[in-house]
Amino acid sequence: MLAQQLANGLVLGSIYALSALGFTLIFGAARVVNFAYGELLMLGAFFTLTVMTYSGLPFFVALPVAMVGVALLSVVLFLLTLRPLLRGAYTSLHGELQVILVTLGLLYILREAAIIIWGTAPRQMDMGVTGIQMVGDVVMTNQRLVVIAIMAMLVVGLYWLLYRTRIGKALRAIAQNREGALAIGLNTDRVIAFVFAVSGAMACAAGSLLGTLYAVEPNMGGAPLLKAFVIVIFGGLGSVPGAIVGGLAIGLIENLAGAYISFAFKDVFTFILLIAVLLLRPAGLFGRAQ
Amino acid sequence: MLEVSDLRVAYGAIEALHGVSLVIAEGEIVTVIGANGAGKSTLLKTVCGILKPRSGTVTYGGAVTSGLPSSDLVKRGVALVPEGRHVFPEMTVRENLDLGAYYRGSRSAVAADLEQVLATFPILRERLNLPGGSLSGGQQQMLAIGRALMSRPKLLMLDEPSLGLAPAIVQQLGRIIADLNRTGTTILLVEQNARMALKLAHRAYVLATGRVTRTGTGKELLEDPAVKESYLGGHVG
Numbered sequence: 001m002l003a004q005q006l007a008n009g010l011v012l013g014s015i016y017a018l019s020a021l022g023f024t025l026i027f028g029a030a031r032v033v034n035f036a037y038g039e040l041l042m043l044g045a046f047f048t049l050t051v052m053t054y055s056g057l058p059f060f061v062a063l064p065v066a067m068v069g070v071a072l073l074s075v076v077l078f079l080l081t082l083r084p085l086l087r088g089a090y091t092s093l094h095g096e097l098q099v100i101l102v103t104l105g106l107l108y109i110l111r112e113a114a115i116i117i118w119g120t121a122p123r124q125m126d127m128g129v130t131g132i133q134m135v136g137d138v139v140m141t142n143q144r145l146v147v148i149a150i151m152a153m154l155v156v157g158l159y160w161l162l163y164r165t166r167i168g169k170a171l172r173a174i175a176q177n178r179e180g181a182l183a184i185g186l187n188t189d190r191v192i193a194f195v196f197a198v199s200g201a202m203a204c205a206a207g208s209l210l211g212t213l214y215a216v217e218p219n220m221g222g223a224p225l226l227k228a229f230v231i232v233i234f235g236g237l238g239s240v241p242g243a244i245v246g247g248l249a250i251g252l253i254e255n256l257a258g259a260y261i262s263f264a265f266k267d268v269f270t271f272i273l274l275i276a277v278l279l280l281r282p283a284g285l286f287g288r289a290q
Numbered sequence: 291m292l293e294v295s296d297l298r299v300a301y302g303a304i305e306a307l308h309g310v311s312l313v314i315a316e317g318e319i320v321t322v323i324g325a326n327g328a329g330k331s332t333l334l335k336t337v338c339g340i341l342k343p344r345s346g347t348v349t350y351g352g353a354v355t356s357g358l359p360s361s362d363l364v365k366r367g368v369a370l371v372p373e374g375r376h377v378f379p380e381m382t383v384r385e386n387l388d389l390g391a392y393y394r395g396s397r398s399a400v401a402a403d404l405e406q407v408l409a410t411f412p413i414l415r416e417r418l419n420l421p422g423g424s425l426s427g428g429q430q431q432m433l434a435i436g437r438a439l440m441s442r443p444k445l446l447m448l449d450e451p452s453l454g455l456a457p458a459i460v461q462q463l464g465r466i467i468a469d470l471n472r473t474g475t476t477i478l479l480v481e482q483n484a485r486m487a488l489k490l491a492h493r494a495y496v497l498a499t500g501r502v503t504r505t506g507t508g509k510e511l512l513e514d515p516a517v518k519e520s521y522l523g524g525h526v527g
Contacts, residue, residue: 166392173378173389180376182340184390184437185364
C-alpha cells in the first residue's frame with residue numbers, strides 16, 4: 001500500500017515538477033509571475049489533442065509539435081504584451097502591478113478563447129500506451145511510467161540547455177544578476193523571449209500529460225497554476241532544483257495524505273507544509289535570501 | 291573616441307543628467323568625480339546603452355551610439371564594470387569570465403585573453419572553479435574587471451571600483467588600471483574616492499547634481515581649492 005502510494009505520488013509529482021519548472025524559469029529570468037501560465041498548460045493539452053485528431057499522429061509525435069506551438073505562442077504573448085511593460089517594471093511597484101494585471105488578463109482571454117474554440121466538454125486524450133507493470137505488489141500502468149520518463153527526459157534536456165548552451169548560460173546569468181548581465185551587454189529581451197519559449201514548451205508537456213491522465217478541458221489550467229505557485233514558493237522562487245524537488249515532494253505528500261489521512265483534505269497538507277517551510281526557511285528550500 | 295554632448299537622462303519624471311558634455315580621446319584615463327547621486331552611474335549606464343537619453347547624443351568611434359542596445363556597445367568595444375561589482379554569484383569564476391566574452395567568435399583569442407586576465411589577477415586562477423559569490427569584495431571587484439576585459443574593450447568604464455575595499459586593495463587596483471591604460475585601453479573611471487581617481491587620471495570632470503561643474507587635468511583639480519573642499523575632505527591631507 002505504501003509503495004503503491006509512493007509510486008502514484010511520483011507520477012503526480014513529475015507533472016507538478018514540470019509545471020513548476022516553466023513557472024519558476026520565467027520568474028527567475030524575467031521576475032514575472034505569469035498568471036496566464038496555467039492556461040498555457042491547458043492550451044498545450046488542446047494543441048496536442050488537435051494535432052492528434054487532425055493528422056492522426058500518435059501522442060509522442062504530436063506532443064513535440066504542440067510544444068513548439070505553445071513555445072511560439074508564449075513568445076508572441078511576451079513580445080506583444082509584456083515586453084513593452086517590463087522596462088518600467090524593475091524600477092517601480094506601479095510597473096510590477098501592470099505586469100501582474102496583464103498576465104491575469106491573459107488568463108481570462110486564453111481560457112475564454114479555448115471555450116469558444118473547443119467548448120467546455122471534457123475530452124479524452126489517449127497516449128496509446130497500454131499494459132501494466134508489477135513490481136512486488138506495486139501496480140503501475142505503462143502510461144504512468146511514460147509520464148515519469150518524459151519528465152526525466154525534459155529535466156535532463158533543461159539542465160543541458162541551462163548549463164551547456166550559450167543562451168542557457170546567459171539565462172542563468174540574467175536570473176542571478178540582472179545588473180551584471182546588462183553590464184556585459186547580454187541582450188535581455190532576446191534571452192527573456194527564449195525563456196518564455198522554454199517555459200511554454202514545459203507547460204505544454206505538463207498539460208498534455210495531465211490531459212492523458214485525466215481529461216482535456218478549458219478549465220484544467222487553474223489547479224496546476226496554483227500548484228506551481230505553491231511549489232516554487234516551497235522550493236525557492238526561481239530555483240530549478242527547487243521546482244523539481246518541490247514538485248515531487250508535493251505530489252508525494254498529496255498522495256500519502258490522501259491515502260492515509262483524508263482524501264478530501266489532501267490539499268490542506270500541502271499548504272500546512274508550505275506554511276512550515278515559509279516559517280523555517282522564508283526563501284524556500286533552495287532559495288537564496290535576497 | 292567618445293563624445294557625450296548635452297546629454298539629458300531621466301528616470302520617469304525625474305531628470306538625473308541635465309545636459310552633460312564630455313570627451314575622451316583614445317589612450318586617456320578620464321575620471322568623473324562627484325558626490326552620491328550626482329549622476330555618475332547614470333552617465334556610464336547611458337554611454338553603454340543600458341539607459342536611453344531623453345535628449346543629447348553619445349558618439350563613440352565616430353558613430354552615434356545613443357539608442358543602441360548595450361549588446362551593440364559591447365561588440366563595438368565598450369565595457370562596463372558596474373558599481374557594486376554584480377558578479378554572477380552561483381556561477382564559477384570561470385563561467386563569469388566566459389560570459390564576458392559572450393559576443394566574441396574566436397575561441398583561441400578568448401582563451402588567450404583568459405590567460406591574460408588570469409595573469410593580471412592571479413587570485414582568480416586559484417579560485418577558477420569556485421562560485422563568484424564565494425569571493426571576497428576585492429576579489430569580486432577583480433572578477434568584475436576581468437569579466438569586462440574578456441570582451442576585449444577599447445574603452446573600459448569602471449563605476450566606483452574602490453567602493454568598500456581596503457586601502458591596500460585600492461592601491462593595487464590603481465596600479466592595474468594604470469597598467470591597462472599603458473597597454474592601450476582607454477579608461478573612464480567614475481569615483482567617489484576622488485584622490486585616487488585624480489592621481490590616476492589625465493583629465494577629470496566634476497559632476498554635481500547632473501551637471502559638469504569643473505574640468506581640468508587630474509593635477510589641476512587635485513589642487514583646486516573648491517575640489518579640495520568638496521571632494522578631498524577639506525584641508526586634511
